[in-house]
Amino acid sequence: MLPDYYEFYNPVKINAGNEALETIPYELKQMNVSRPIIITDKGITNAGLLKVLIDSFDDSELVIGVVFDETPPDSSLKTVNKIAKLYTEYNCDSIIALGGGSPMDTAKGVNIIISEKDDDLRKFMGADRLKTPQKPFIAIPTTSGTGSEVTLVAVIYDEVNNVKMPFTSNRLLPNIAIVDPRMTLSLPARITAATGMDALTHAVEAYTCLQKNPMSDAYAFAAIKLVSENLLEVVKNGDNKQARFAMANASTMAGIAFSNSMVGAVHAIGHACGAIAHVHHGNAMAILLPYVMKFNMDMLENLYAELLLPIAGEEIFAETKTGEKAMKTIEIILIMNHSLNKLCGMPVKLSDAGVKKEQFEQIAKTAINDGAMLPNPKELNEKDVIDILTEAF
Ligand code: NAD
Numbered sequence: 001m002l003p004d005y006y007e008f009y010n011p012v013k014i015n016a017g018n019e020a021l022e023t024i025p026y027e028l029k030q031m032n033v034s035r036p037i038i039i040t041d042k043g044i045t046n047a048g049l050l051k052v053l054i055d056s057f058d059d060s061e062l063v064i065g066v067v068f069d070e071t072p073p074d075s076s077l078k079t080v081n082k083i084a085k086l087y088t089e090y091n092c093d094s095i096i097a098l099g100g101g102s103p104m105d106t107a108k109g110v111n112i113i114i115s116e117k118d119d120d121l122r123k124f125m126g127a128d129r130l131k132t133p134q135k136p137f138i139a140i141p142t143t144s145g146t147g148s149e150v151t152l153v154a155v156i157y158d159e160v161n162n163v164k165m166p167f168t169s170n171r172l173l174p175n176i177a178i179v180d181p182r183m184t185l186s187l188p189a190r191i192t193a194a195t196g197m198d199a200l201t202h203a204v205e206a207y208t209c210l211q212k213n214p215m216s217d218a219y220a221f222a223a224i225k226l227v228s229e230n231l232l233e234v235v236k237n238g239d240n241k242q243a244r245f246a247m248a249n250a251s252t253m254a255g256i257a258f259s260n261s262m263v264g265a266v267h268a269i270g271h272a273c274g275a276i277a278h279v280h281h282g283n284a285m286a287i288l289l290p291y292v293m294k295f296n297m298d299m300l301e302n303l304y305a306e307l308l309l310p311i312a313g314e315e316i317f318a319e320t321k322t323g324e325k326a327m328k329t330i331e332i333i334l335i336m337n338h339s340l341n342k343l344c345g346m347p348v349k350l351s352d353a354g355v356k357k358e359q360f361e362q363i364a365k366t367a368i369n370d371g372a373m374l375p376n377p378k379e380l381n382e383k384d385v386i387d388i389l390t391e392a393f
Contacts, residue, residue, distance in 0.1 A: 006213035008260045009170060012150045014252065016179035017245070021053060024096070024138060025060035027176050031136040033094035034062045037087050039107045040098040041071040044142055047186040053098055053140070065092035071103045074157040074164065074274060074281070080109035080121055087114055094136040097174075098183075100195065101146030101155070101281065104139050108154035108172045111135055115171075121156065122165065126371075130171040139174040142183045144234075144247035145195025145282050147202055147255015149177035157275065164271045166371050173259075179252055181245035189235050189344035192247075194282030196231040197337070197346075199223060199251040201285035205264040206257035208296070208303045209375040216261035219253045225310035226250035231336070235343050265380055266292045268370035269388060272363040277355040283347055286340070290333045291392045295384065299377045301326040308332075350393045360389050 015023045028036060040050055050069060057064060068083050087095075087110060097107035112124050115134045124130060139149035148154070154167040187195070200223075206212065207220040230246040237243070269292065270284035279287075293304060305325035309317040312332050320328045340346040347353040355363070364385035367373065373380060380388075 003213050006211070006215075008213060008215040010150060010173075010256050010260070012173055012177050013175065014150070014177045014179060016249070016252075018181065020178045020180040021056045021140065021182070024053075024056055024178065025062050027138060028062055028094060028136070031094065031175060033136050035065040035092050036094040036096045036138070037065050037083070037090065037092040038067045038096045038098060039071060039083060039110065040067070040069045040103050042069055044099050044103070045069045049098060049142055049183060049186065052182065053096070066090040071099065071106045073102050074155070075102050075106040075109065076157050076159050077121055078159065080106060080113060080156060081119055083110045084113040084119070094138070096138045096140065098140045098142065100141065100143035101148045104141065104146065104148035105154040105156055107137065107139070108148075108167065109156045111137055111172070112167070122158065125165045125167055127168045129167070130169040132171075134171050137174045138176045138178060140178040140180065140183060141248065141251065143187055143191060143195040144184055144244070144251040145198035147199065147251050147258070149174055149179070150252055150255040151259035153259065155271065162275055163366060164275045177252060179248045181241050181248060184244045184248055185239055185241065187238065189238060190346055191282070192238065193231070193235050193340040193344050193346040194280055194286060195251070196227055196234070196247055196282075197286030197289070197340070198282035199247070199254045200227045200231070200333070201266050201289050202254035202258040202263065203227070204289065204293070204307065205266055206254065206261045207307065208300050208377065209262055209264045210377055211261045211375050213261060216257040219257035221310050223250045223254035223257060224307060226253070228311045228313075228336075232339055232343070235340060262375040263372045264292070264376035265295070265373060267372035268376070269363065269367045269385055271370050271372065272366035273350065273353075273355055275366060276359050276363050277353075279350070279353045279355060283353045286337055286346060287348060287350055287353060287392050288388065290330050290337070291388045293330045293333070294391075295380070295388055296376070296378050297326065304329045350389060355389070355393070357393065360386050363389060
């Protein structure tokens, strides 16, 4: 059924394909800026990607103000403030994030501090708290998972209170997303697997949550097809540029989908597992997705049945009886997880991803207060979360 009313907003210009990176100097000029800060992490520098970005400035008169490459996983409040100081100290006028969700979300946090002229990021946590247009911002994803290059979301770890803080505002949307397949070729198999399952989870939750709409459905459906056709291939053959590009597109499309419909309980519980047990976001998504789908089954059977087509292809969709299609979708996701585990050791149980049983209660308490719970079609209490954690353990 179509919603009575919905909004869909994606103003991000997407420059995609080989040498998309080389368009950055032109794009900066178009935005009347000339001195960006680059925010990245050590893994990206070591993989040689920072050099490729810096080299793309060679023939331009633009200057890189400063490079920060010490972003930690999930970022942190302290890091955001440290980078904001560098931005001012080096007279920067724009931001380039190069990396996975951690550098991209860090950059969004830095942009808030600079643009709102306030060094307490916590004040801006939640929905629509930003009052000021943000500085020009280019995001270059190097993982195919979070979709942060096209989302109105930032998630930043508050190391004092042990929670992952969500920020949502249209002002957080980057101006430009650079989707260049060269940027994901060096991604190790295990991170490729986990981040790919993150993209799949975005699409599945976008397609099934309370704020779904026909536009987000279209992006989600297409993203699921691309993930199911390409994820195992990129984990097996990381240098398959075509499949890498397909996964990069899937991730960006899934990002557009969930940025316009939101997510659900997989994300709420996954954020809590990240904050309390430091499980990598993508791993948490992969492990929890089938179990949360089982929990939601009575409310979402028809939608899960529809998703069998993009996830399994025409033949399996046609030969599966109507009443069995939804369960088949879940079964295929479980099989994908196990195949990824065999190929690269991606954990398929929470116990293998660092979660301890003693943490269940704290994870459950944190999860039910996470904003991502609100659009989940079926309400969850602490016991429901503990049951899901137990199944996924
Ligand atoms: P990440 O950014 O933490 O990166 C994981 C590791 O992969 C790092 O060590 C990094 O150096 C390495 N890496 C990344 N790209 C590489 C490449 N091409 N070659 C070699 N190494 C590479 O991982 P992520 O999964 O992309 O991001 C996770 C974060 O994103 C979490 O904090 C999560 O909460 C957040 N997130 C944000 C959104 C959003 O819309 N803003 C959505 C989902 C997740």
